[in-house]
Amino acid sequence: MNQQICTFFLDDQMYGLRVLQIQEVLRVQEFTEVPLAPPAVLGLLNLRGSIVTALDLRQRLGLPPNPHLEAPLNVVAQTAKGLVSLRVDRIGEVVEINPEETETPPGTLGESLRNLLAGVVPLPTGLLLLIDLERTMELGSSNPKSGA
Amino acid sequence: MQDDLQQELIRELIVESREGLDQFDQDLLAIENQQNDEETLHRIFRAIHTLKGSSGCLGLKQIERLAHAGENLLSVLRDRLTPPDSATVAALFRFCDALRRMVADLETGAVSATADHAAIIADLNALHSVLLHGTPPEIHTEDGSSGLFEDEPGSSGFFLEPAPKPAQAPPETATSDGPVAIEAAIRVGVTQLDQLMDLVGELVLTRNQIIQHAATLRDPAILQSSQRLNTITSKLQESVMKTRMQPVGQAWSKFPRLVRDLSHELKKPVSLVMEGGDTEIDRTLLEAIKDPLTHILRNSIDHGIESTERRRAAHKPEAGHIRLRAFHDGGQVVIQLSDDGGGIDRERVLAKAIERGLIESANADRLADRDVFALIFAPGFSTAEAITTVSGRGVGMDVVKKNVEKIGGKVEVESVRGRSTTVRLKIPLTLAIIPALLVLTGGKRYAIAQASLLELVRLEQEQAAARIEFIRGCPVYRRRSQLLPLLYLHEQLGIAPPQLQPGDAIFLLIVEAEGCQFGVVVDAILDTEEIVVKPLGEELKAIPVYAGATIMGDGRVALILDVVGMARRAGLLQESRLQSAAAALDPAAATVAQEILLMSLGANRQAAVPLADVYRLEEISAERIEMAGNSEVVQYRSGILPLISVAAALGLPVPDSSPAGGKIRVVVYSHQGAQYGLVVERILDIVRADAPVSRCTNRPGIAGSSVVGNRVTDFLDVPALVSVSGVVSYHSAENWGLF
Numbered sequence: 039m040n041q042q043i044c045t046f047f048l049d050d051q052m053y054g055l056r057v058l059q060i061q062e063v064l065r066v067q068e069f070t071e072v073p074l075a076p077p078a079v080l081g082l083l084n085l086r087g088s089i090v091t092a093l094d095l096r097q098r099l100g101l102p103p104n105p106h107l108e109a110p111l112n113v114v115a116q117t118a119k120g121l122v123s124l125r126v127d128r129i130g131e132v133v134e135i136n137p138e139e140t141e142t143p144p145g146t147l148g149e150s151l152r153n154l155l156a157g158v159v160p161l162p163t164g165l166l167l168l169i170d171l172e173r174t175m176e177l178g179s180s181n182p183k184s185g186a
Numbered sequence: 187m188q189d190d191l192q193q194e195l196i197r198e199l200i201v202e203s204r205e206g207l208d209q210f211d212q213d214l215l216a217i218e219n220q221q222n223d224e225e226t227l228h229r230i231f232r233a234i235h236t237l238k239g240s241s242g243c244l245g246l247k248q249i250e251r252l253a254h255a256g257e258n259l260l261s262v263l264r265d266r267l268t269p270p271d272s273a274t275v276a277a278l279f280r281f282c283d284a285l286r287r288m289v290a291d292l293e294t295g296a297v298s299a300t301a302d303h304a305a306i307i308a309d310l311n312a313l314h315s316v317l318l319h320g321t322p323p324e325i326h327t328e329d330g331s332s333g334l335f336e337d338e339p340g341s342s343g344f345f346l347e348p349a350p351k352p353a354q355a356p357p358e359t360a361t362s363d364g365p366v367a368i369e370a371a372i373r374v375g376v377t378q379l380d381q382l383m384d385l386v387g388e389l390v391l392t393r394n395q396i397i398q399h400a401a402t403l404r405d406p407a408i409l410q411s412s413q414r415l416n417t418i419t420s421k422l423q424e425s426v427m428k429t430r431m432q433p434v435g436q437a438w439s440k441f442p443r444l445v446r447d448l449s450h451e452l453k454k455p456v457s458l459v460m461e462g463g464d465t466e467i468d469r470t471l472l473e474a475i476k477d478p479l480t481h482i483l484r485n486s487i488d489h490g491i492e493s494t495e496r497r498r499a500a501h502k503p504e505a506g507h508i509r510l511r512a513f514h515d516g517g518q519v520v521i522q523l524s525d526d527g528g529g530i531d532r533e534r535v536l537a538k539a540i541e542r543g544l545i546e547s548a549n550a551d552r553l554a555d556r557d558v559f560a561l562i563f564a565p566g567f568s569t570a571e572a573i574t575t576v577s578g579r580g581v582g583m584d585v586v587k588k589n590v591e592k593i594g595g596k597v598e599v600e601s602v603r604g605r606s607t608t609v610r611l612k613i614p615l616t617l618a619i620i621p622a623l624l625v626l627t628g629g630k631r632y633a634i635a636q637a638s639l640l641e642l643v644r645l646e647q648e649q650a651a652a653r654i655e656f657i658r659g660c661p662v663y664r665r666r667s668q669l670l671p672l673l674y675l676h677e678q679l680g681i682a683p684p685q686l687q688p689g690d691a692i693f694l695l696i697v698e699a700e701g702c703q704f705g706v707v708v709d710a711i712l713d714t715e716e717i718v719v720k721p722l723g724e725e726l727k728a729i730p731v732y733a734g735a736t737i738m739g740d741g742r743v744a745l746i747l748d749v750v751g752m753a754r755r756a757g758l759l760q761e762s763r764l765q766s767a768a769a770a771l772d773p774a775a776a777t778v779a780q781e782i783l784l785m786s787l788g789a790n791r792q793a794a795v796p797l798a799d800v801y802r803l804e805e806i807s808a809e810r811i812e813m814a815g816n817s818e819v820v821q822y823r824s825g826i827l828p829l830i831s832v833a834a835a836l837g838l839p840v841p842d843s844s845p846a847g848g849k850i851r852v853v854v855y856s857h858q859g860a861q862y863g864l865v866v867e868r869i870l871d872i873v874r875a876d877a878p879v880s881r882c883t884n885r886p887g888i889a890g891s892s893v894v895g896n897r898v899t900d901f902l903d904v905p906a907l908v909s910v911s912g913v914v915s916y917h918s919a920e921n922w923g924l925f
Contacts (some may be wrong), residue, residue, distance in 0.1 A: 071630060072741035074729050075680035082722075082735055082743040085381050089735045089743055090722040119724045177725040 043138050044160075045130035045166060046049055046113060049104065052130060053167045054159075055115055063129055066092070066114045076173040081123060083112075090114060091175075092123040098174055100150050117171050124174070133166070135159045140168065192244065199240045201373065203289050210282050211443045215882060218275050218446070227264040227386045234260055237285065249288050255307040259314045261626070277309045285345040287452065288676055338848075376469065386419075386426045390741050393419040420850040427718050434512045434521065435463025437476045439485060439916060441510065448487045454494060455505035456487055456761070462512035466517050471613055474593045474607050475521065478586040482523050482609045483508070484585070484770065490527035490607050500604065514637045518595075530601035538567065559599035563587040570604035593774040608878055621716045622736070622746065625695065626710040628681040631744045633717055633736055634695065638749040640703065641665070642711060650692050655890050655898045657791070660835045662898060663694060669898065670696065672705040673756050678731060684709045699753040705770050730755045737852065784870040785853065787833045791868065793900045801856040803869055805849045817913045820852075824847065824875075827854065828913040829863040834904065836887050855904055862908060886910050 042083035043054040069081025069092050078098040083090050092112060096103060104127060112123040147155070156170040213230050216222045239252035246908045256278070263270050271276070284306050393415055400412035408632060438460055439679075445751040449456040467475075491497075492504030498504060507526045512519065532555060540547045540560045563583050587597050590611055601607040622633040623642075645653060654661050654672065661672040672694070676683050686692070694705040726732065730751035738744050781797040811829065818829040829852065835838065852863040876893045887910050889903035 068733070068742075070745065072726060072729070072732075072745060073628075073681050074731065075726055082736045084741055084743050087386070087737065088395075089720045089722070089737070093725075109852065122723065122725075148793055175723070175725050 039137070040134045041118075043133050043135055043166065043168070044113070045133055046111070046126040047130055048099065048126060050103055051167065052161075052164055053081075053126070053169055054130075054133070055113065055171060056131055058172060059115045059117070061114045061116050061121065064108060064114060064123070066112055066123075078177060080123075083123065085114060085121065085123075088121055089120045090123050092125065092140050093174070095126050095174075097123040098124075099154060100148075115171055117175060119172070119175060122171070122175050124169075133161065134160070135166070143167070155178050190680040195240075195244055196246075199237075200242060200289055200293055202240070203237050203285070206237055206343055206441055207286050207289070208280055208764065209233055209277075212439070214275060214278055215442050217269060218272070220269070222269070224584065226261070229258065229506075231260045231264045237615070240523065243906070246292070249292075251298075252281070252284060252288065252303050252307060255310040259310045259317070260312060262317045265510065269376075270604050272553070274313050277306070277313055281306055283503065288570045290297060297539075323757060345676065368883075374429070382426050385431070386423045388868065390423055390737075391418055405772050409453040412905075423706070427915070430468050430474050432469045432878070433464045434467050434472060434475075436459065437479060438510060441480075444480065444483060444486065448484065449506075452488065454491050456491055456508060458507050458508045458510065460510045464514040465514065467613060471519075471593055474589060475595075475611060475613060478589045478597075479510075479521065479523070481583070481586050482611075483510075485527045486523060486527065486607065486609070489643075490525040493526045496528070500528075518635075519609060519613040519635070521613065522608055525694060526606050529603040529605055529607050530559055530562070531603065533552075535559065535561055535808055539564070542567065546808060556600070556896075562599065563597060599676045621714060623695070623714050624712040624738075624744070625693070625708040626712055627675040627679065628684065630681075631712065631738065632675070632708075633715075633744050633746045634697070634706075635746070635751065636714065637701065638697045639695055640698055643694035643696065643705070644691050645694065646685060646691050657898060657900055658838055658888070660709075662891065662896075665696060665705075666702075667893070668703070669893065670703055671707045671758060672707055672757075673752065673758075674707045676709075678706075678752055678756065695747045699750040699758075701751055702758050704753060704758055706747075706749075717744075717746070758774040781855065781872060781874050782894070783872055784899065785832075785864075785866040786870055787836070787838055787866040789833075789839050791833075791838060791900070792865070792894070792897045793832060793902050794875075794894060795853065795855060795902050795904060797872055799855055799857060801854040801861060804854055804863070806844055806852050808848045809849055817923070822854070822861075822863070825861070827852075827861055827863045829865050830911045830913055831865045832907065833867070837902075857904060857908075862904070862913065863901075864904070 042057040043062050044057045045052050045054045047053070064083075064085075066083055067084050071081045072079055075081075078093050080092040080094050083092050093096065107127055110125050110127060111129055112125050113129070114121055114123045138158050142151045143155045143158050145152070154170055154174050156168040159166040210230055210233050213226045215224065215791055216226055217230075234253050234257050238250055238611045240828050242248035259274070259278075263274070284303055288303075299316045326786055391464055393412075397412050397416060400408045404408075420458060441460065442458055445456055445903065448454075468745050486508055487506070491508070492500070492502075497506070509524045510521070511524075512521045514520070534551045535558055536545070536553070539558075541549060542564070544561060544564050544567075545553070563586070566581065577637045588615070590597050593613065596612040598610040598612065600610070621636040621638055623639060625632050625634060643665075654663055656662070661670050661674070663670045674683070684690075693708050693711050694710060695711075696705050697702065715738075717738075719734040721727075721734050722729075722732060731748055733748035733751070735743050735745050782794040783797050783800050783803075784792060784794050787793050804822075806820055811818050812820065814826065814828070819826050820829060823826075829850075850865050851867070852865055853865050853869070855862045873894060875892070887903055887907035889901045889906075891898055891901065
């Protein structure tokens with residue numbers, strides 16, 4: 039059974055999420071900031087009455103900010119814990135993959151990135167890194183400590 | 187009849203008859219308690235009559251037969267206007283339960299034993315016969331009974347007739363029955379409501395865009411209609427949001443019956459009072475608290491209320507009293523259930539907890555009551571001497587806690603031994619509509635529940651400088667005779683402080699969180715608004731200062747501040763420290779006036795110690811200061827006196843280290859055989875003062891603060907100060923032998 043993957047890019051690297059996980063792609067610039075939130079949190083946005091946490095995927099994956107980015111897009115995805123929005127540089131095409139060809143991320147990637155990947159798919163056009171959405175949402179206890 | 191139409195009708199019947207039977211229960215209870223009026227019996231009769239009619243139409247023979255038997259009895263009761271005796275009421279309760287079971291079976295497709303139903307029908311017929319003829323029927327068989335009641339053809343042959351027509355045509359027509367069931371509400375699926383809400387959200391956004399465009403078009407006609415659109419949208423939004431709210435009393439509707447049944451079963455008379463049933467909460471929360479509440483109620487009757495003998499011995503009224511109350515408080519919905527029973531036995535809970543390995547026996551005595559009572563929520567915990575069918579198997583309270591916590595709520599227990607137990611569910615506003623105050627800090631809007639607000643204060647900048655004082659860097663505000671700690675919202679949120687222009691004012695929100703009052707400083711106060719609380723995503727729930735978020739009228743998101751979380755994060759609610767600090771000063775200090783020594787620490791700060799602990803006041807030449815280890819000491823009366831600079835230990839600016847005349851002023855403080863020299867700037871006075879220690883303090887070395895002689899004064903907690911400063915004490919030389 040082939041899977042359809044929605045791809046998107048950070049710099050020139052292709053990442054992907056299963057199409058079924060994706061609800062929509064938005065071009066939102068304004069978020070409600072959440073003071074004290076972990077740095078990867080861009081803020082909150084109102085998606086037709088639901089409040090969605092918007093994450094900066096670059097920041098989440100430990101990439102430096104891209105100052106030349108003009109029109110980042112937000113990929114809104116569904117998870118068991120609700121909706122989450124991931125800001126990406128640009129959107130790619132939908133590709134079909136054979137899940138059996140998915141390989142585990144190489145150990146050289148560094149643990150912080152490897153933990154957030156569900157797998158790597160070698161495609162003719164390059165490597166497709168599959169995002170592990172649930173783990174990406176786990177921002178852990180990285181929120182700042184009490185100032186008292 | 188088409189199959190799906192039939193199914194649809196049956197579904198309607200199920201819902202309708204549930205409501206009818208609930209009402210039946212309540213009315214029957216009213217009759218039992220002699221609180222019924224003329225209408226009650228009519229209503230009961232109608233409910234059953236309707237059920238019989240609808241089930242007959244749908245070919246549900248079992249229900250129809252049972253309902254018919256009940257109807258016969260009820261019609262006589264209604265016509266005679268005589269209140270039924272207790273046996274009849276009991277039979278009618280059983281009858282109602284049987285109907286309920288059958289309706290439930292319809293839903294699940296299960297089939298209950300018909301033998302039970304036949305027995306109930308026989309009972310009802312027997313009672314009916316007694317009412318009519320004063321004697322029970324001689325024969326209970328179907329054939330026999332049909333011959334007995336010539337005057338009641340309706341009751342004859344009810345097992346066989348496909349669509350019985352009651353002999354007495356009910357005075358009410360079908361049309362008059364209808365409105366009874368549906369007059370108050372219609373049913374709408376929850377998903378449909380959610381969709382409606384989403385659509386309204388979209389509409390709000392579109393509305394905002396149109397308003398913006400309309401403003402640029404300068405067309406009066408469009409401007410007018412866009413304003414109209416604005417108003418209508420807001421109203422629509424408000425009403426749609428409110429459709430999700432339901433009175434909490436709906437979760438209670440079965441409680442009177444439950445209490446009645448349990449009190450009969452356990453032979454404990456119990457009265458139940460319910461207040462605040464109209465407090466509204468979101469329907470999903472309502473569902474979630476139904477079971478926990480039922481469980482707490484059962485527990486309360488079973489374990490809380492003592493047996494009649496014990497109550498008599500304790501000179502209490504024989505009937506136990508349970509009070510169920512719902513209200514808004516501190517931005518939460520509180521549902522509390524209090525009983526006037528025997529209370530929780532602290533020792534027994536502790537013993538059980540130690541036995542189960544939940545706590546160390548060494549720690550037992552130090553636990554606060556609140557912590558001890560919290561142990562009853564541990565999985566598998568039960569102190570009940572006997573396991574009854576009602577409760578006591580140790581499952582339940584932990585489930586209660588889990589369920590309440592699942593929706594972000596909290597359970598608290600308070601108990602006075604021998605007097606009462608109160609279980610309090612604090613349900614977050616999550617999803618509830620609450621009146622909120624919108625404030626501005628750092629250019630961003632935040633909402634704060636009005637329920638937690640006590641007072642709003644506006645301070646001009648000059649005023650602010652005078653009215654906000656500092657205790658070791660901590661701002662406080664004098665609100666009448668009370669000292670309130672202040673939290674600057676921008677500091678709490680870690681955002682840049684506001685750039686105040688001359689003439690700007692600052693605003694204080696005086697709030698209360700779990701009994702602790704404090705002030706929150708914000709840049710501006712915007713407006714009040716009814717908001718719908720939405721939960722934050724998992725990834726943000728760990729931040730304690732937010733209770734959730736809400737969508738504002740302009741479609742943007744605003745964060746809702748959690749006053750309790752904020753107080754806790756800022757250290758205002760750390761009970762253990764608070765208690766130890768208060769105890770350190772003097773157990774009675776909070777109420778009893780005592781003599782205190784006032785001293786100045788420099789930089790306009792005033793501190794106090796109890797005079798009883800002061801050994802002497804000395805002026806010591808600075809040249810005499812020597813070093814021992816890292817601390818300064820002086821030789822004093824053939825011993826060594828360690829010196830503690832109070833200002834330094836509290837983290838305050840230390841006054842000039844080379845005072846005029848080369849003398850330092852030392853308060854020789856004696857505590858548990860050890861002496862310390864507290865170095866202060868000046869000794870001020872000895873006064874007699876109450877020490878109404880301001881309860882919100884979390885600063886090591888300070889037990890509390892109060893206003894003495896018109897000045898804010900820190901009451902020192904010297905033992906804590908000693909440990910903060912890291913000074914060792916010098917006992918007499920014999921102690922050396924210990925090494």
